[in-house]
Amino acid sequence: MLTRRQFGRNLLGSALLLNGFGLSNAFAAPASRAIVYNCPAEWAGWGAMLELVKKETGIDVPMDNKNSGQAVSQIIAEAKNPVADAAYLGISFAINAKNQGLVENYKGEGWQKVPEGLKDPEGAWVSIHAGTVGFMVNVEALDGLPVPKGWKDLLDPKYEGLMGFLDPSSAFVGYACAVAANHALGGTLDDFKPALDYFKALMQNSPVVPKQTAYARCLSGEIPILFDYDFSAYRARYTDKAPIEFVIPSEGTIQVPYVMSLVKNAPHADAGRRVIDFVLSEKGQKHWAENYLRPVVGDIETLAPEAAAKFLPASEYARAGSVDYAKMAAVQVAFSEAYLKAVKG
Structure with missing residues (x-):
């Protein structure tokens, strides 16, 4: 039910429209x-x-x-x-x-x-x-280390403390990254062992795992390598003028x-x-x-x-596949439980 104030507002809005003073677009x-x-x-x-x-x-x-x-x-x-x-x-x-x-x-x-x-x-x-999953990399914050080219590169101890990803058990981007890594490393939506093994090993490199978007933390260099989408990396590079590169992992990814x-x-x-x-x-x-x-x-x-025109070449995006989204939803809770058990031991 409309309050008197809301009713009055609606009458005023209608009057303006009838008299030609309302906004002109369809919305x-x-x-x-x-x-x-x-x-x-x-x-x-x-x-x-x-x-x-x-x-x-x-x-x-x-x-x-x-x-x-x-x-x-x-x-x-x-x-x-x-x-x-x-x-x-x-x-x-x-x-x-x-x-x-x-x-x-x-x-x-x-x-x-x-x-x-x-x-x-x-x-x-x-x-x-x-969007397409990949690595958003602050190249200056790497202090001379090479830009990682694939998922497995990040298991190297030289990247210890230099990477982050949103919590796969809470944020969709985190879950999407886990599905992407699993897909790239030979897993399926019925078999998340490759991703679980990967994230368990990755924890040895002390990643940062926030629950909220970490865009600003990558731009500042606090998280030099962030699992994220292409649109975040391109915005950082071309709109915010940050020293950011986007990497589509060599083993593959998903959109x-x-x-x-x-x-x-x-x-x-x-x-x-x-x-x-x-x-x-x-x-x-x-x-x-x-x-x-x-x-x-x-x-x-x-x-x-x-x-x-600022996107990576189509040949790079050829490594980005797709998955069954209904199946991705159906196995999400089971994955989240298995992920938490794997990373917390």
Whole structure:
């Protein structure tokens, strides 16, 4: 039910539109607010995207510094009294959120444009962009050590204390990196032994394992080698002018999508829907492309040719494969438990 203030605001907004003074684009509406979990300002261009959302739609979306696992845990904790309207999640977390009944189906204008295979057929989630797993390397912070070329290089004691990765049992990027390493080292989604053995051995080199995005820590040199996505490395190098190189591991890697879902019983569901539609609009997809993310509607070469020209050659990306995302979601809990047991002994 609308409060008097909200009702008055809506009447004023309608009057402005009728008199020709409203915003002119299709997304425009009186100012409102949506809570979207897991949109850190320094991650994937979200900081500027939230400003663009406010400018183009009138919807205020506060920055939220959770990771995918923390976002889902919060949604579960708030199930009887939801706070979030939407969530930005790694695809495996979104699939599991659907299976737990935490999200609502939404097939909006943006959903209709996304290719099959990159959206839930029932509308529970929809991909908004994708990235390729690799190494984000601060070459100056290596103090003359060679830039690692593959997963196995990092087992060398000379890299002790110089690398980091987000917690694979909590953050989607951490889990995606573990799946990538497992895939590259001969494992499958039914056999995570290569990855478990790898991370257990890697712990001997004292890696830093944060739960939140560590972008700034890599730029500062605190974590010279960070398991992350290509879009983070390119942004660091070309936007933030940091001494960063992106490495696609010689043994191979994977590309994965990130998605958005509407939270079940969202308190401001309409605002949440409009945010999802906007990030999938031409303006939204162009923003992602300009921030070095692979768009899901259109292609990066058309939407942002200057950004596309800065990517590593296609021959390098030939080592980036894909996996069964539904299977990746199904085995995630079992992997997390096995990972924690392996690294903690």
